[in-house]
Amino acid sequence: MILRRIVLLLLLLNLAAAAWWLWPWHAPTPIAVTQAGVPTLHLLHEALPRAATQVPAAAPGALAQCLSVGPFTTQAEMQQAFAALVAHVPRIQYRVAESAVSRGWWVYLTAPGREQALTMARALAAHGVRDYYVITAGEQQNSISLGLFQDPGNAQRREAQLRTLGFPAQLRQRVEQVPQYYIEFQLPAAAGFVWQAHVAHADILHAQARPCD
Template sequence: MILRGLAVLLICLNLGVAAWWALHEPPQPLAPPARDDGVGSLVLLGEAEAPPPPDAAELGAVPVPLPAEPSCLSLGPFGTPAELRAAMAALTPGVARIQFREVPATELRGYRVFLPAAGSREAALATARQLAAKGVRDYYVVTAGAQENTVSLGLFRDLGNANNRREELATLGFQAVLEPRTEDAAQWWIDIAAEPGFQWQPLLPRATGIEARPVACE
C-alpha cells in the first residue's frame, strides 16, 4: 500500500509541474527608462563601433596657424624613409604647414679604374697579356654588357685609392681611365611653412648633410 501511495503522489506532482509550464507566461523584458530629449542612451562597450581611422587631412593637421608672411623652406635630402619619418615627426609640431616629396637622384657608389674598350675581344685579351707581362695581377676582361672589351683594373670606394691605382698603371705605360660609379636612387625633401626665422636645426640634431633651401610659398 505504501508503494502504491508513493507512485500516485509522484504522478500528481508530474501533472502539476506540466500544468504550471503550460499556463506560465515568460516575463516581459523591462522597458528602458524614459530619457529627456537630446540625451543619448547608454551603449555597451561591445556594441559601440570603433571610431573610423583618421584620414590624411587629420594626420597632416598642424596646430600652428599660418603666419601672415610665412617663411617657406625645403629641407633635405633625406636618404631613407626612416629618416624622413623621424624628421616629419620632429618638425610637425612647430610649423604651420608641412609635406614631403620624393625626387629621383643619382647616388655615388665609388670609383672604377679600367682600360678603354678594345676593338675586339682578341684585342682586349692581348692587352690583358701585356698587363700580366708587366706584373699586374688584379684585372679582368669584361666580355658582355655596356663595358664589353674593357679591362677592369679595380673598383674603389675611396677616390684616393682609385687615383693611386691609375697612377700605378700610368708608370707601366697604360692609360687607365677613372670614373665614378653611380646608380639611380630616391631622395626625400620636406617642404615647410613657418614663422620667419624658424630654427629647424635643433629639431633635427642627428640629421647630417641636410640643407635648407628657400622656396616660394604657395
C-alpha cells in the same frame, strides 16, 4: 515772543536736515586726468581682461615663412621626420629630387672583343699586374677593370702606372643618379619654434628658406 522764535528756528533746522537726507543725490562722475607720456592707471580687474589669457592670433597680413629641410638619404628617414613635424606645423609636404652622386674614380682598359680582352689580361699578368678584372656582361662588356678609387689622386697614380707599362689605361669618374628626399613646411606663427628638436640627426641636414606656395 522770544521762546516762539526759538521754537520756529528749531523747526526749520529739523526740516532742512530731513530734506538733506531725503534728496536723491548722485555720486559725481570721476574725471580722468592724463599727462602726455604717462600711461593711464587702471584697476587690476580692468588691466587683466579675459582675452589676455588666450594665445594671440597671428597678425592679419603677416607673411608666412617656409623651410625646405634635407636631403634625407633614405625614404624611411624622411618619413620619420615627417611624422615628427606634422603635428607642430600648419602645412607640410615632401618632395623627391634626383641627385648625381660620385661613386669613385674608375681605371680601366677597353678591348673590341672577348679574345682581345683575354689577350690584354694575359699581358697584364706578364707585367706583374694582378689587380684586374675582365668584365664579361653589361654595358662595359670586354673592358678590364683596374680598380675603383675614392681618392682621385690614387686613381691618377694607377693610370700613370699602367701607361708606363704600355697599356692605354683610361680614367673616369663614376656618377650615379640617386633619389634624395626633402621636407617642406610652414613655420608656426608663434615665435621660438625649433624644428631641429623634432628631427633626428638634424645637424647633418640643411635648411633653406623657400616661398610658401
